Amino acid sequence: MTMKSFFLLVLGFGVLLAGAHANEQSELTRRAKIDALIAEMTLEEKAGQLTQFSDPGDITGPAPSGSRDKKKRKLIKSGVVGSVLNVVGVENVRVLQKIAVEESRLGIPMVFAYDVIHGQKTMFPIPLAEAASWDLDLIEHSARIASIEASAQGINWTFAPMIDVSREPRWGRVMEGAGEDPFLGAEIAVARVRGFQGEDLSAHDTIASTLKHFAGYGFVESGKEYNRADVGTITLHNIILPPFRAGLERANARTVMNSFNTLNGVPATGDRYLQRDLLKGEWGFDGVIVSDWGSGIEMIEHGFAEDERDAARLAILGGSDMDMESFIYAPKLPSLVRDGVINEALLDDAVRRVLNLKFDLGLFEDPYRYIDAVREETQLFTAEHRAAARKIAQDSVVLLKNEGSLLPLSGTESIALIGALADDKDTPLGNWRARAVRNSAISVREGFEAAGIDFDFERGARLEIGEATFGSEIAINVTDKSGFEEAVTAAKNADKVVIVLGEDALQSGEGRSRAEIGFPGVQQELLELVYDANPNTVLVVMSGRPLTLTWADENVPAIVQAWHLGHEAGHAITDVLTGAVNPSGKLPMTFPRSVGQVPIYYNFLNTGRPDPNQPVFWAHYTDEENAPLYPFGYGLSYTAFKYSNLRTRKRDDGVEVSVRVKNVGDRAGAEVVQLYVHDQVASISRPERELKGFQKLTLDAGESSTLTFMLTKKELGFYNARGDFVFEPGVFDVFVGGSSAAKLNKEIRVHFALD
Ligand code: NOJ
Numbered sequence: 061m062t063m064k065s066f067f068l069l070v071l072g073f074g075v076l077l078a079g080a081h082a083n084e085q086s087e088l089t090r091r092a093k094i095d096a097l098i099a100e101m102t103l104e105e106k107a108g109q110l111t112q113f114s115d116p117g118d119i120t121g122p123a124p125s126g127s128r129d130k131k132k133r134k135l136i137k138s139g140v141v142g143s144v145l146n147v148v149g150v151e152n153v154r155v156l157q158k159i160a161v162e163e164s165r166l167g168i169p170m171v172f173a174y175d176v177i178h179g180q181k182t183m184f185p186i187p188l189a190e191a192a193s194w195d196l197d198l199i200e201h202s203a204r205i206a207s208i209e210a211s212a213q214g215i216n217w218t219f220a221p222m223i224d225v226s227r228e229p230r231w232g233r234v235m236e237g238a239g240e241d242p243f244l245g246a247e248i249a250v251a252r253v254r255g256f257q258g259e260d261l262s263a264h265d266t267i268a269s270t271l272k273h274f275a276g277y278g279f280v281e282s283g284k285e286y287n288r289a290d291v292g293t294i295t296l297h298n299i300i301l302p303p304f305r306a307g308l309e310r311a312n313a314r315t316v317m318n319s320f321n322t323l324n325g326v327p328a329t330g331d332r333y334l335q336r337d338l339l340k341g342e343w344g345f346d347g348v349i350v351s352d353w354g355s356g357i358e359m360i361e362h363g364f365a366e367d368e369r370d371a372a373r374l375a376i377l378g379g380s381d382m383d384m385e386s387f388i389y390a391p392k393l394p395s396l397v398r399d400g401v402i403n404e405a406l407l408d409d410a411v412r413r414v415l416n417l418k419f420d421l422g423l424f425e426d427p428y429r430y431i432d433a434v435r436e437e438t439q440l441f442t443a444e445h446r447a448a449a450r451k452i453a454q455d456s457v458v459l460l461k462n463e464g465s466l467l468p469l470s471g472t473e474s475i476a477l478i479g480a481l482a483d484d485k486d487t488p489l490g491n492w493r494a495r496a497v498r499n500s501a502i503s504v505r506e507g508f509e510a511a512g513i514d515f516d517f518e519r520g521a522r523l524e525i526g527e528a529t530f531g532s533e534i535a536i537n538v539t540d541k542s543g544f545e546e547a548v549t550a551a552k553n554a555d556k557v558v559i560v561l562g563e564d565a566l567q568s569g570e571g572r573s574r575a576e577i578g579f580p581g582v583q584q585e586l587l588e589l590v591y592d593a594n595p596n597t598v599l600v601v602m603s604g605r606p607l608t609l610t611w612a613d614e615n616v617p618a619i620v621q622a623w624h625l626g627h628e629a630g631h632a633i634t635d636v637l638t639g640a641v642n643p644s645g646k647l648p649m650t651f652p653r654s655v656g657q658v659p660i661y662y663n664f665l666n667t668g669r670p671d672p673n674q675p676v677f678w679a680h681y682t683d684e685e686n687a688p689l690y691p692f693g694y695g696l697s698y699t700a701f702k703y704s705n706l707r708t709r710k711r712d713d714g715v716e717v718s719v720r721v722k723n724v725g726d727r728a729g730a731e732v733v734q735l736y737v738h739d740q741v742a743s744i745s746r747p748e749r750e751l752k753g754f755q756k757l758t759l760d761a762g763e764s765s766t767l768t769f770m771l772t773k774k775e776l777g778f779y780n781a782r783g784d785f786v787f788e789p790g791v792f793d794v795f796v797g798g799s800s801a802a803k804l805n806k807e808i809r810v811h812f813a814l815d
Contacts, residue, residue: 093424094415098408100166103394106407108140109168109414110382111390112350115147139164140390142382142414143217145173148495150431153214161427169418169427171268173350176218176256177236177492178202180209181440182627183501184449185456186490186568186604187221187252189623191238191648192695193455194732194756196251202452203255205445208265212435213495216421217268219317219350221252223303224273227659229649230283232572235491235604235624237278239648240661240692242299243751246306253311261314262422264429265439271307273319273352275300275334280321283658285573288322294744296323297779299663305343314347314417318380320355327362329355330371335379338783348413349381356386368392373402381410440495446628453625453632455730458645459696460609466556466598466618468639468698473555475515477508478547478590479583480523481602482560488629491530491569491604500627504560504600507630511638516554520547520586528566536581544589551593558637559590560600565624568604577655578608591615600633606651610689621647639698644730644756646695646799650688657684662692662800663747693734693751694799699725699761703733703797703804714772715808719796721757722764730758735769736795736802737776742788744780749800752776776810 098106113132135141136159147153153172160170178184184202185193193199203221210218222236225245238248249271258266276289278300291300307313316339319328328334329351339345356375357368365371372392375383383389396402422429459467469475481487481504488501508515520543528534551557561583566572578584588611591597598618601607602625612619620643622633635641652660667679680686705720721733735753739746753769771794777787789811795802 090416090419094412094419097166097168097415098411101411103397103404103407104390105139105166106411107389107393108135108138109142109411110393110407111141111387112143112145112173112382112384113141114145114353114385115152133159135390136160136170137163139166139168141170142168143171143173145384147172148174148213148215150214150433150436154428154431157427157431168415169423171217171418171421171423172215172430173217173219174210174215174494175220175492176206176210176215176267176494177220177222178490179206179449179496179626180213180215180494181496182209182442182445182449183489183493183496185453185625186235186623187237188235188239188604188648189456189625190452191244191248192458192621192623192645193452194244194646194754195452195455196247198452198455199248200251200255201448203252204258205448207256207258207267209440209445210494211265211267211430212432212439214430214436215267216423216430217270217315218256219270219272220256221249221269221307222272223249223307224278225299225303226278227650227661228278228280228283229577229606229652230573230575230655230658231278231280232285232568232574232604233277233570234649235568238303240650241648241663241751242302244648244754245303249303249307250311253307253313257311257314261420262425264432264435268314268417268421270315270317270350271304271313272317273328274304274316274339274349275319275328276323277319277321283573285571286320290324293781293783294779297783308343308345314420315350316345316347317350317352318355320352320358322362322364327355327359327364329380330359330364330374330378332378340379346413346416348417349379351375351380351382351384351386353385356380356383356388369396372396376402376406376410381413449626450628450631453628454635454641456623456625456645457632457636457643458621458647459636459643460619460621460690461613461617462696462698463617466596467620467637469513469556469637471638474553475508475513476547476550476554476557476594477505477515477517477560478520478550478557479560479586480519480521481562482558482600483517483519484523487565487602488625488627489565490624490626491565491572493565496627502628502630504558504630504633507632507634510631511634513634513638515558516550518547518550519543520590521582523581523583524564528564530566534564534566538581541582541585544586547586548589548593551590551597554594555596557590557594557597558600559587559597560602561587562602562607563604565604575655577605584611587612587616598637600637606647606649608652608654608689610653613689621645642698642727642729643695644697644732646693646732646734647690648692650692651690653687653689654684656681657688660688663750665745666748692800693732694801695732697725697729697731699723699727699729701729701731701759701798703802705766706794706796706804706806708794708806708808710812711770714770714776715810716768716770717794717796718766718768719804720764720766721759723759723761726761728758728760730756731798732756733767734797734799734802736800737771738793738795739776739778739788740791740793742778742790743786744778746778749795751800
C-alpha cells in the first residue's frame with residue numbers, strides 16, 4: 061500500500077464511523093487506523109517503528125560506527141526508523157520528517173526526541189537545584205517553558221524527568237534528579253510531567269515526557285556510573301518506585317526509559333519483572349518503554365545476552381518497546397519472528413504503543429505540527445523565559461550558614477570577589493545545556509556589576525585546563541597557583557570576601573562520578589589562604605551534587621549553596637547575597653561530612669545498637685560522626701521561623717495535623733514547612749523519619765499562620781517485601797519543622813481502620 065492509499069483507507073474509516081459519539085469515534089478511528097496500519101506493515105517496518113537513531117552530528121552517548129551513520133537517512137526512506145533523537149531545529153527536523161512521510165512506503169511520521177532536562181535554549185537551574193526550591197508551581201512552569209522552547213525547535217519528546225531517587229553524591233547524575241526522597245521526588249515528577257505534557261499532548265507546544273530510568277539507576281554501587289545495583293524489594297517499592305507510580309498515575313507520562321544498570325543481576329532493558337509484570341502488567345502502563353542509549357546491546361557486556369540477536373530477543377521479551385541506538389531491533393527482530401523464536405504479537409504490541417504515541421502527539425493529523433519557523437524565531441530565550449529562570453534560580457539557592465550576620469551584604473562595604481567560578485559564564489548553564497549558547501550565562505561578576513556592588517575581582521586559580529566538552533574528560537588544574545597572591549591581597553584589602561568555588565558543569569552529569577567530593581583542584585587551598593587573610597568570608601558553592609564542605613562549615617562564617625543555576629545564575633546569586641531576595645531553598649539531599657559516610661540519608665532504618673552512650677559496640681565510626689553536615693530539608697533564611705501548637709485530630713479518613721508557624725525575624729521570608737512520620741513498630745523495620753507532607757508559605761515579619769496536613773492510610777502505610785501496600789494500625793511519631801531534623805513532635809495512636 062502506498063501512503064496515498066493508506067490515507068484513503070483512513071478517510072474511509074472516518075466516514076464509516078461518522079455517526080458515533082465524538083470521543084468514542086475518535087478512539088475507534090484511532091484504533092482502526094492503527095490496526096489497519098499494523099495489518100499493512102511488513103516485519104521490517106514493524107521492527108523499524110521500534111528503532112530510534114541519533115542524529116549523526118550530535119551524540120549523547122558512545123559514537124556508533126561511521127558506516128551505520130551514513131545509512132541512517134536511507135533507512136528512514138525505507139520506513140524502518142520510528143524516531144530520531146538529537147535532531148534539533150525546524151529545518152533539520154523538516155528534512156527528515158519529509159523523508160519519512162513523503163518517501164517511505166507507509167508515510168508514518170517520526171517522533172523527534174531530545175534530552176530537554178533543564179531547559180532548551182533558556183537554561184533553568186539543574187533539576188537537583190530546582191528541587192531545592194520545593195516549589196511545585198515553579199518547577200512545573202520551568203518544564204512548561206522548556207517544552208515551549210523545545211517544540212519551537214521541532215522536538216516533541218523529551219527524555220525527562222529523570223526521577224531516580226539517589227543517596228549517592230558520588231554519582232554524577234544526581235544533578236539531574238530530585239534528590240534522595242521518594243515523597244518529594246514523586247511530587248516533583250508529577251509537576252515536571254504536567255509541565256512538559258500540558259493539558260493536551262497534541263498541542264504544538266507540549267511534548268511527551270519520559271520517566272527515567274526504570275529502575276534502580278540511582279543506586280549504582282559505590283556511586284560509580286553504569287555500575288550494578290542491588291536493591292531489596294522494600295527499598296525498591298518504598299524508595300525507588302513511588303516517583304514512577306506518581307508520574308504515571310497522576311500525570312499520565314506517556315513514556316518510560318529503562319536503564320543501563322543491572323538490578324539484582326538482571327539488566328533493566330531485559331527485565332521482564334520490572335517492565336512486563338509490574339509496569340505494563342500491574343500498573344497498566346499503555347505507553348512506550350524506550351531503551352537507554354545502547355542499553356540493549358550492552359546486555360552482551362553484562363553477560364546476559366549471547367550476541368546481538370539474543371540481545372534483541374531478550375529486550376523485546378523483557379518489554380523494551382523501542383531500541384535507542386543499539387541497532388539490534390531493525391536487523392534482528394524480523395528473523396526472530398520468522399524463525400519462530402518470538403511471537404509477532406510482541407512486535408505488534410510494541411508498535412501499537414509507538415503509533416499511539418504518534419497519535420497522542422497529533423502527528424498523524426499533521427506530521428509537521430512542531431515545525432514552525434516563526435515559533436523558532438520568536439519563542440526561544442525570551443525576556444519572559446529568562447525572568448522565570450531568574451525567579452526559580454533565586455528560590456533554588458540554599459543558605460547553609462550565616463554566622464555573625466555576614467549576609468545580606470550591607471551595600472556599603474568593599475568586597476573582594478574571588479574564584480574562577482565567579483567569572484564563569486558557562487558552568488552555570490549546567491550539564492544538560494541542550495541548545496544553550498556556550499558562555500551565555502550571567503556570571504556572578506556580571507550580577508555584581510549589574511547590582512552596582514563595589515568590588516574587586518581576582519580569579520585566584522583556574523578550575524579546569526583547556527576546554528571542557530560533553531564528550532570528553534575534563535582536566536582540572538592541580539598545579540597552577542600563580543594567582544593566589546593577588547587573591548590574598550584583594551581579600552586583605554576588602555571589608556568582606558565573596559569566594560565562589562565548586563565544580564565545573566561537566567564534573568557532574570552522565571559519566572561524571574567522583575570518588576572525592578570536596579572542592580576539585582587547588583580550590584580548597586585557595587579558600588584556606590583567603591579565609592586566613594580575611595575571615596569575613598562568604599563562600600558561594602556552585603556544584604551539581606552535595607560536596608563535603610566540612611572544613612568550610614567549621615571555619616567560614618557564611619556559606620551559600622548555589623548549584624548550577626542556569627542562565628540567570630549571576631543575577632539570582634546577587635539577589636540573594638544582597639538580600640533583594642530572602643533565601644528559602646531547602647536541601648533535597650543530605651550533605652555528608654566526609655565521603656566515608658556515603659550513602660548517608662535521612663530516612664534510614666535504625667540499627668539494633670543506636671545508643672551513643674555505649675562504649676565501642678554501637679553503630680558508629682571511630683573516626684567520623686554519624687550525623688551529616690547538613691540534613692535533608694535543611695536551609696536557612698535571613699529571618700527565622702518558630703513552630704508551635706502542634707495538634708492532631710482524628711478524622712474519618714485519618715489524622716489531621718496542624719501547626720502554627722510564625723516569622724519571628726524582622727523581614728518577610730518563605731519557609732518550607734515539612735511533616736515527617738515515624739512508624740514505631742511494624743512488621744518490617746520502618747525509617748526513623750519519612751517526609752509525608754510539605755507546604756511552602758511566605759510570612760511577613762511578625763506574621764503567623766496555622767497549616768494543616770492530613771495523614772491517611774496512604775501516608776501511614778508502606779509496601780511490604782512482596783510489594784503489597786499495607787497499613788498497620790499502631791503508634792506513630794509526627795515531626796514538624798523546617799528540616800528533617802525537626803524537633804517538634806507528637807505521638808499519635810492510629811488504631812481505627814482507615815479507608
Ligand atoms: C543516556 C542517558 O542515560 C539518558 O538519560 C539519555 O536520555 C540518553 N543517553 C539519550 O541522550
